[in-house]
Amino acid sequence: MNPNFSFVILTFNEQIHLPRLLASIKALNAQIFILDSGSTDETLKIAESYGAEVKQNHFINHPKQWDFALKNFKIETPWTIGLDADQMVTPELFEMLANFNDNEHRDINGIYFNRKNFFQGKWIRFGTYYPFYLLKMFRTGIGFSDLNENMDHRFIVPGKTEIWKKGWILEENLKENDISFWKAKHERYSNLVAQEEVERMLKLRMQSLKPDVWGSPDEKRAWLKQLWWKLPLGFRPYLYFGYRMFFKLGIFEGRTGIKFHYLQGFWFRKTVDRKIKAIKKQKLHL
Known part of the structure; x- marks a missing residue:
């Protein structure tokens, strides 16, 4: 068994995605922990076929589900890697993980992977979506789930982090090829985000990270969120969509990419503001 790291994965009816992910990490011979939230398809059988340890927990939101996973699985490796079921490890990232040596990272507590996001088969390359660094690998017992978020989920570690710019994960939710599924999902997400922003207005919810435009990828995003919250409701979706389309070159994405930026960068944000x-x-x- 891999002595350096273990994988933790969240699932809910992921029979279409889980085989891709597990196949991409199988040869790393690492322990796999799966926290499921009541799947009714073949997800659990697939997890069992790969020798994963599975637990069940009622889903409230992603930050709380990750918190439960990190606290309830007995992870004995020095590092933990948290992945979503609709992600895959690329050959480049696989090689970096296969050659990973804990002794060479003694002063590091977290590692960012670079994500490539796909929508309906199209790599979303522009409009702020690439490069996009996610803290996915962290020292066991040191990294934790940010419970001050209601919808977005992130891991936080104290101390130093590093970025693997070529250590890609691929993310593509095949269920979102059906736009009605995408809209229903983001209607639910918009409820969570709207409630979260109101709670922030009332000082009932604070940022866990120190906003820093020159800091880590997550600290930069925390700084941008503070700026976002100060913009006028109803106006900011137009500003954001224009920024993604023209300043961040989303206009060159092609028809599918532009549709994605419209849905995610305008329709979703406008729905949040309305709520x-x-x-x-x-x-x-x-």
């Missing part, structure tokens, strides 16, 4: 206004009007009287 924030409704909450403020109906419940907070602000």
Whole structure:
């Protein structure tokens, strides 16, 4: 068994995705822990066929589900790698992990992987989506799930981190080829984000990371979020979509890519703002 790291994966009806991911990491011979939230398809049989240890937990949101996983699996390796079921490890990242030596990273507590995001078979290369660094590998017992987020999920580590710019993970949710599925999913997400932003307005929820435009990838995103929250509701989706389309070159993405930027960068953000206004009007009287 791999002495350096273990994998933790969250699942819910992932029979279409899980085989891709598990096949991409199988030869690393690492322990696999899967936290499922009530799958009714073949997900659990697939996990069993790869020798994964499986636990069940009722899903509330991603940050809480990750928190449960990290606290309830007995992970004995010095490093933990947390992956989503719709991700895959590329050959380049596989090679880096296969050659990973803990002794060469004694002063490092976390490692960022570079993500390539796909939508309906199209690599989303522009519009802020690449490069995109995610903290996915961290020292066991030191990295933790950021519970101050309601929808976005991230791991946090104190101390030094490093970035593997060529250590790609591929992310493609094949269920989202059906736009009705995508919209239903993001309607749910918009409820979580709207509630979270209202709670931040009321100082009921604070950022775990120190915002820093010159800091780590997550600290930079924390700084950008602070800027975002200061922009006028209703106006900011137009500003953001324009920024992604023209300043970050999303206009060159092609038809499928532009559709993605419209849905994710405008429709979703506009839906969130509409729901924030409704909450403020109906419940907070602000």
